[in-house]
Amino acid sequence: MSPSTIPPGGGRPVAVYGRGARIRDEQGREFIDGSSGAVCVNLGHGVPEVLDALRSQAERITFVHRSQLAHRAVDELSTEILSIAGADYREVVYTNSGSEATETALRLALHHHADGPGDRSVVLTQRPSYHGMTAGALGVSAHPSRRTGLDALLDGSTASVPVTAADADRPLPDLADWKAAFDQVGHDRVAAVLVEPIGGAASGAEEIPAEVMRGLRALCDESGALLAVDEVMTGFGRAGAWFAHLGSDARPDLVVTGKGLSAGYTPIGACLVGTRVLPGRSATELAFGHTMSGNPLSAATALAVLRYTREHRLPERARRVGGELHGRLSAIAARYRFLGEPRGRGLLLALPVLQDAAGHREEPLNRRICSAAEAAGLILYPAGIDRATQSVLVTPPLTVDDSELEDLLTRLDSALATVGRTE
Ligand SMILES: Cc1ncc(COP(=O)(O)O)c(C=O)c1O
Incomplete structure (x- = not known):
């Protein structure tokens, strides 16, 4: 594709509104911000x-x-x-x-x-x-x-x-x-x-x-x-x-x-x-x-x-909610042979992606998981510099509430199932 054909925004959904861990795009689609942007939106969007x-x-x-x-x-x-x-x-x-x-x-x-x-x-x-x-x-x-x-x-x-x-x-x-x-x-x-x-x-x-x-x-x-x-x-x-x-x-x-x-x-x-x-x-x-x-x-x-x-004692909240999320991610990871046991602390968690037989494919598996997540209405952040560290960061805002967390996990599971079908 020549540079002149790259659409504005790289063809990504165009964000128009955010509250808490939820972002809406121009088409009215909703995303859970499961990575707090680039792991920075610690308070969620739109805090008055x-x-x-x-x-x-x-x-x-x-x-x-x-x-x-x-x-x-x-x-x-x-x-x-x-x-x-x-x-x-x-x-x-x-x-x-x-x-x-x-x-x-x-x-x-x-x-x-x-x-x-x-x-x-x-x-x-x-x-x-x-x-x-x-x-x-x-x-x-x-x-x-x-x-x-x-x-x-x-x-x-x-x-x-x-x-x-x-x-x-x-x-x-x-x-x-x-x-x-x-x-x-x-x-x-x-x-x-x-x-x-x-x-x-x-x-x-x-x-x-x-x-x-x-x-x-x-x-x-x-x-x-x-x-x-x-x-x-x-x-x-x-x-x-x-x-x-x-x-x-x-x-x-x-x-x-x-x-x-x-x-x-x-x-x-x-x-x-x-x-x-x-x-x-x-x-x-x-x-x-x-x-x-x-x-x-x-x-x-x-x-x-x-x-x-x-x-709002957010560091303590991150510790408590992060502990719960770690357990839930662990249960999900156990069902996918291409995922390892989650690591991290507080709400800086990562799902290790065990390098696919498909390491040979054009797009690394962690990026494919992030793309499938986006299609399911969930934003995640790919991490790692090699096969040993390849992973997906799961880092929602420290203010993430129960309903946002449930939606995050449901959408993650459905994205992983999609990826799993091609593995
Ligand atoms: C640990 C660490 N240090 C430094 C940076 C660079 O920060 P910035 O992107 O705000 O320049 C980042 C950004 O991802 C980071 O994660």
Whole structure:
């Protein structure tokens, strides 16, 4: 098909309205948003409290530049985020996306070591991982298909070493793998370790065990490297706690956030800066940022999102509802030989797709499941970078109610049955 024949919207249904986990398209068809968009619409669509905050901020002032004027919504958002993150963090640097928040963490890590001895410029990351599409963030991501054709852009980016499990049966590196990577690179050359506590697009909800997180903290402390966690997908309640790294007692130096910070109501990301990073210096000024970083409209909206999340105890709700959904998905998966036992935490769940005999087909099985789901009125998100991680994310809004959940499961079952007939 030539580019000129690609229909507007790529031929996808055209969304016109959303409430809760339900979206309606131009034809009047209804979809259950079983993935919260790209795992960001944590509160569901059309929450009146958030829309009111957005509208009333828009009517007062939408933009001031942080180098010229301050704004109360931005200050209040920082206070709210820091009160959630706790005493180990001192500053919030704003961006417009998770990718930019990753870039910010990388820049801060390099600045942190700039005046120290030697050359600390290597960032250790994990395979699989995904940290964003901007050059620096993609440069440290072990997501081959998203890097394809971009070598010229990525070669000059941050020196990153994706740490891989030595044993192909393990999806993620263990502590011995991480130690070997530190030894190989040189402990005094590592600027930072950057990991997703629970993976999303790349690993399909594989979780770093608490003892590995603790071990990484210790390795970073011994070597002087910073520990950065990417909580773009997991942060602000998605994984059943405010942050997924709270599952271990390892406190990172930098926390990268996005998505759930505004629950999809406006573009915003943020990097939380720990007390030990660049002490006495303004991380916001050092990171420099972007024109729209920390604009009042996004800040007021995110503030309303976080207040709603706190008032409605959505992290706890995600844990409880996620536990129930995990059980229901497990029962469904047991009936399809091409599905494995679900994994994940809270409402960040993944159905592993056991690679089909049909790995040879043009479209991977997880994508075919997502297409069949869409035809059944359910939106899901395909994940994974290889046969071992191929999966479908099931990540409805943290507010999902019983009737939405029942519809999600019924439509999922019917999509799987359709796919199963061709397997
Ligand atoms: C873990 C993780 N980090 C970073 C990003 C990039 O965020 P954004 O798409 O907002 O730039 C994503 C997006 O999917 C993500 O899941």
